[in-house]
Amino acid sequence: MLSTDTSRVEVSDEGRGIPPARLARIFDMFAQADEEGDSHRGLGVGLALTRAIVELHRGDIEVTSRVGVGSRFVVRLPRAPAPDHPDLSRGERAAPVADFGGRLRVLVVDDNRDAAESLALWIETFGHEARVAHDGSEALDVALRAPPDLVLLDIGLPGMSGNDVARALRASPQLRDTRVVALSGWASAEDRARSIQAAFDQHLAKPIEPATLQEVLAATMARRKV
Numbered sequence: 001m002l003s004t005d006t007s008r009v010e011v012s013d014e015g016r017g018i019p020p021a022r023l024a025r026i027f028d029m030f031a032q033a034d035e036e037g038d039s040h041r042g043l044g045v046g047l048a049l050t051r052a053i054v055e056l057h058r059g060d061i062e063v064t065s066r067v068g069v070g071s072r073f074v075v076r077l078p079r080a081p082a083p084d085h086p087d088l089s090r091g092e093r094a095a096p097v098a099d100f101g102g103r104l105r106v107l108v109v110d111d112n113r114d115a116a117e118s119l120a121l122w123i124e125t126f127g128h129e130a131r132v133a134h135d136g137s138e139a140l141d142v143a144l145r146a147p148p149d150l151v152l153l154d155i156g157l158p159g160m161s162g163n164d165v166a167r168a169l170r171a172s173p174q175l176r177d178t179r180v181v182a183l184s185g186w187a188s189a190e191d192r193a194r195s196i197q198a199a200f201d202q203h204l205a206k207p208i209e210p211a212t213l214q215e216v217l218a219a220t221m222a223r224r225k226v
Contacts, residue, residue: 006078006079008074008076011072014069014070016067017066017070019067023063026063054075054077059076062074103127104150104220105129105148106128106148106152107130107132107148107152108120108133109132109138109151109154109165111135112154113132116133116134119213135159135160136165137159140169143169147178150216152181152216153182153200155184155191156186177224181201181202181203181216183206183208184205185206204216
């Protein structure tokens with residue numbers, strides 16, 4: 001029975017449905033319900049992002065589905081207590097909003113526009129500010145105009161490589177405190193060694209999991225406070 005302190009939202013469709021073998025991992029990052037070629041498929045981040053947002057609000061989400069019949073998604077969220085509004089007619093002041101440690105400024109650099117925008121959305125979901133660039137020169141321009149706390153930088157960029165961008169970032173005095181993390185599909189030992197030589201702080205393989213992204217953000221926040 002649904003608690004009076006819980007709200008329930010149900011969404012259903014009459015689509016193709018999700019095969020049982022895929023249902024268990026449908027909320028995984030970059031998971032796809034259909035492995036066959038499909039020009040209408042996305043990146044497989046929508047449901048993972050939805051679950052992250054729901055869980056950040058202390059809720060849960062579940063799905064049931066039958067192939068050829070459709071799918072049903074149920075979201076349950078705890079209801080927030082009614083706020084105690086101050087009586088402004090008596091000169092009462094509203095309480096200040098709590099400070100949860102501030103926001104990071106994060107620059108995402110990837111020539112894959114969908115991947116960059118999806119990662120930026122994840123970062124904003126975790127409460128930080130995200131900007132996006134799609135090549136090396138744009139990344140340097142954005143970084144110099146508004147120095148970020150963290151740069152998540154793809155190595156395989158067109159023209160100027162990610163390693164060259166990292167070196168250029170390090171050469172700028174105003175970016176000396178910026179944390180630069182390689183995020184690449186190139187993740188061999190040789191690739192990692194080259195990124196360290198290019199002055200990256202860390203090398204992560206794509207696709208990055210939400211928990212790993214949170215760890216990177218937390219480490220950057222901790223370094224900023226030192």
